[in-house]
Amino acid sequence: MTRLAQRNSQFLNLQTLLARPALLSAGPASDPVPGEITQWLGKLAVLKGLPFGYLVPDEAMLPPESIRFFVLDPNWINALLEGATSIGRSCTLEAGIDAQLVARLYAAVSPTATVSGFVLRSNVVTGWPGLEVRAYDAAGHRLDAVLRQEQLSPTVLLFMTTGQISYVDISEPAEAMHFGVDIGQAGKSLRYVTVPPSAPAKTQPGGQIEGASVKLSYRAAGGGKRVLKIADLAKTLQAALVANSANLVPGTAQQRPFTPAEFALELVEGVQAVRFENTDKEVSS
Structure with missing residues (x-):
């Protein structure tokens, strides 16, 4: 009998709400939306949890060794959130509650109006974990508000x-010093160990010497792989530094010793970077 009384009480409450829709919004408008809900909807707004087939319906749209730029359609994201918030809307009462809460939910999630990005499918994703990405707009301004950078598969x-x-x-991730030369590189650019008075203004030690490089020489036998002649390279670098006054005792014309430290400085390589341009220029409305 107790169970029946509880059910009857709930039924009367439902009838009261349906008869007076204004009661649906009687709660304080400032009541915060539960964090679990906003977090879940916020993830949907940046496409987390969506099947990959929704993003790339056909493999031909993202062939191996390719990059595809995109702009999110705000209407598509709104439809996605609408579908997510409509779960369980199976009766008039639930539809009424949903109509009252939807504005607060959207305000809590606050999807970004203009979102763009790219999908990269390449073996470099596997070969170089932790790739660094820097995005820029048409004016050259850095787009720092990154919403998502995620490896979806070993190559995507x-x-x-x-x-x-x-x-x-x-x-490549700039996590440590890189030394060496590029494969197929015929020469190695020279760097200042110390900066002579004749160098361009604001030149710093370690900066590259404009137009100065040395020729690389390789061993004849290397099992099919080219092996640098390190001793010859060291002598060539030392002579080039002398010729460019790039290793002098500061304030004098006296040459500094050429040690393994100077040799290592000359072999420093910056990280490899590749620039991709969004030539189609799709614009979000």
Whole structure:
């Protein structure tokens, strides 16, 4: 009997709410939306949890070793959130409650109006974990508000940011010093160990010497792989530094010793970076 009384009480409450819709919004408008709900909807707004087939319906749209830029359609995101918030809307009461809460939910999630990004499918995603991405707009301003950068599979990287991407620079992670030369490189650029008075203004030690490089020489036998002649390279670098006055005792014309430290400085390599331009220029409305 107790159970029946409880059910009857709930039924009377439902009837009261349906008869007076204004009661649906009687709660304080300032009541915060539960964090679990806003977090879940916020993830949907940046496409988290969506099947990959919704993003790339056909493999031909993202072939191996390709990059595809995109702009999110705000109407599509609104439809996605609408579908998510309509779960369980199976009766008049639930529809009424949903109509009252939807504005508060959208305000709490606050989807970004202009979102763009790219999907990269390449073996570099596997070969170089932790790739660094820098996105820029048409005016060359850095788009720092990154919404998502995630490796979806061993060879697929998804990147999303606020604003309209004009081009992106993708580079190796700059986590440590890199030494050596590029494969196929015929010469090695020279760097200042110390800066002579004849150098351009604001030149710093370690900066590259404009137009100065040395020729690389390789061993004849290397099992099919080219091996640098390190001793010859050291002598060539030392002579080039002398010729460019790039290793002098500061304030004098006296040459500094050429030690392994100077040799290592000359072999410093910056991280490799590649720039991709969004030539189609799709614009979010």
